[in-house]
Amino acid sequence: MEPFRFHNPTTLYYGKGQIEKHLADEVLKIGRRVLLLYGGGSIKRFGLYDKVMNILKDAGVTVFELGGVEPNPRLTTVYKGIEMCRQNDIDLILAVGGGSVLDCGKAIAMGVKFDGDVWDIYQRKAQATGALPLGTILTLAATGSEMNAGGVITNWETKEKLGAGSPYTYPAFSFCDPENTFTVPRDQTVYGICDMLAHCFEHYFHSTPHAPLQRHLIEGVMRTIVEYAKRVVDNPTDYDARETIMYCSTMALNGMISMGIVGDWACHAMEHEVSAVYDIPHGGGLAILFPHWMDYVKGTNPARFASLAKNVFLVDGTGKSDEELADIAIEKVREFYREIGAPQRLADYGIGDDQLERMAAQAVRFGEIGHFRKLGKEDVLNILRASL
Numbered sequence: 001m002e003p004f005r006f007h008n009p010t011t012l013y014y015g016k017g018q019i020e021k022h023l024a025d026e027v028l029k030i031g032r033r034v035l036l037l038y039g040g041g042s043i044k045r046f047g048l049y050d051k052v053m054n055i056l057k058d059a060g061v062t063v064f065e066l067g068g069v070e071p072n073p074r075l076t077t078v079y080k081g082i083e084m085c086r087q088n089d090i091d092l093i094l095a096v097g098g099g100s101v102l103d104c105g106k107a108i109a110m111g112v113k114f115d116g117d118v119w120d121i122y123q124r125k126a127q128a129t130g131a132l133p134l135g136t137i138l139t140l141a142a143t144g145s146e147m148n149a150g151g152v153i154t155n156w157e158t159k160e161k162l163g164a165g166s167p168y169t170y171p172a173f174s175f176c177d178p179e180n181t182f183t184v185p186r187d188q189t190v191y192g193i194c195d196m197l198a199h200c201f202e203h204y205f206h207s208t209p210h211a212p213l214q215r216h217l218i219e220g221v222m223r224t225i226v227e228y229a230k231r232v233v234d235n236p237t238d239y240d241a242r243e244t245i246m247y248c249s250t251m252a253l254n255g256m257i258s259m260g261i262v263g264d265w266a267c268h269a270m271e272h273e274v275s276a277v278y279d280i281p282h283g284g285g286l287a288i289l290f291p292h293w294m295d296y297v298k299g300t301n302p303a304r305f306a307s308l309a310k311n312v313f314l315v316d317g318t319g320k321s322d323e324e325l326a327d328i329a330i331e332k333v334r335e336f337y338r339e340i341g342a343p344q345r346l347a348d349y350g351i352g353d354d355q356l357e358r359m360a361a362q363a364v365r366f367g368e369i370g371h372f373r374k375l376g377k378e379d380v381l382n383i384l385r386a387s388l
């Protein structure tokens with residue numbers, strides 16, 4: 001294991017009825033002037049908006065609203081939010097939505113306390129100097145943003161999609177009620193599953209020696225995702241399935257399964273370049289890239305892939321070499337994506353080869369990517385070409 005320090009300050013509320021019981025108290029601990037942040041309005045259609053507004057009004061909270069946060073949230077919306085917070089002396093940002101709304105909240109929170117352009121933090125030219133408190137109500141199981149400090153913002157003008165985080169951007173509290181995910185459309189449910197599985201893959205493919213518990217924990221989360229994915233895709237109002245999948249998504253990226261290891265993260269870096277140019281759903285991009293990345297790097301440590309085959313996809317490894325099991329594991333991953341209806345190729349989104357060079361160059365602009373296997377520009381190009 002690598003030496004590590006672990007601190008996750010987010011207070012997490014899971015399950016039915018928690019918003020009604022605890023939201024007002026959590027908000028009032030922080031302040032009375034709230035910026036309510038949300039996306040395209042699904043929270044209005046399924047009643048969550050009214051529920052939250054009533055709780056806040058009854059608690060005597062003054063609410064300012066910023067709706068319309070885009071999927072793959074844009075820097076322009078972040079700027080708008082920063083301005084609103086400053087003008088209205090906001091105490092707390094309450095982000096209600098999927099990962100995009102939560103990430104936008106984190107960027108606004110950092111921006112308000114930063115004396116300069118918040119984009120500099122995403123471009124790694126500066127570090128966050130503080131953040132407004134953020135609370136979240138999650139409506140889509142995917143990113144783990146409800147219990148981590150990271151966030152991803154797109155600068156649509158420069159076609160850049162960059163992630164950043166800081167110790168200041170952990171949500172102060174997050175509410176995860178699986179019923180709030182019942183209305184997530186089938187395709188978004190699938191993308192969410194692809195995203196949480198991708199987070200597990202990013203941790204799982206590390207090169208830190210001797211981390212047996214981490215391997216077992218990550219395999220446990222992956223096994224559960226594989227077991228419940230089809231059920232939740234086919235039965236969107238199956239409470240137990242939604243709850244299990246939601247818990248998997250939180251656990252996949254809240255730091256609990258990845259202490260003391262350094263994950264790979266090359267596929268995320270490549271996907272960000274694809275969605276920065278083509279604005280495709282993050283989870284869809286990951287489902288396309290991962291099997292091709294796996295094919296490309298499997299020789300680095302076939303035993304890890306063999307373990308994936310045996311412990312996640314329950315393949316009987318008797319008499320098979322690690323190399324054979326690695327190929328079986330990758331085929332199982334492909335089969336899983338096919339079964340839940342995830343995209344298979346970049347062409348599924350109408351993406352051709354004309355921007356590959358640019359995307360590959362951008363992916364490595366801060367240096368080589370990946371820790372399981374380091375990738376340079378040519379490697380990225382090879383993987384992107386294979387994914388067409």
Ligand SMILES: NC(=O)c1ccc[n+]([C@@H]2O[C@H](COP(=O)([O-])OP(=O)(O)OC[C@H]3O[C@@H](n4cnc5c(N)ncnc54)[C@H](O)[C@@H]3O)[C@@H](O)[C@H]2O)c1
Nearest residue numbers: 042071072098099100139142143145150151152183184282
């Ligand atoms: N912060 C992190 O740790 C982290 C990790 C991975 C990805 N990301 C980023 O998060 C973003 C993706 O977030 P996401 O996958 O949660 O999706 P999202 O927030 O972009 O939402 C996708 C779509 O689902 C809709 N939606 C959300 N909840 C709904 C509901 N209950 N009913 C009906 N529709 C609903 C949204 O309006 C939107 O149209 C990307 O920008 C990605 O890069 C962040």
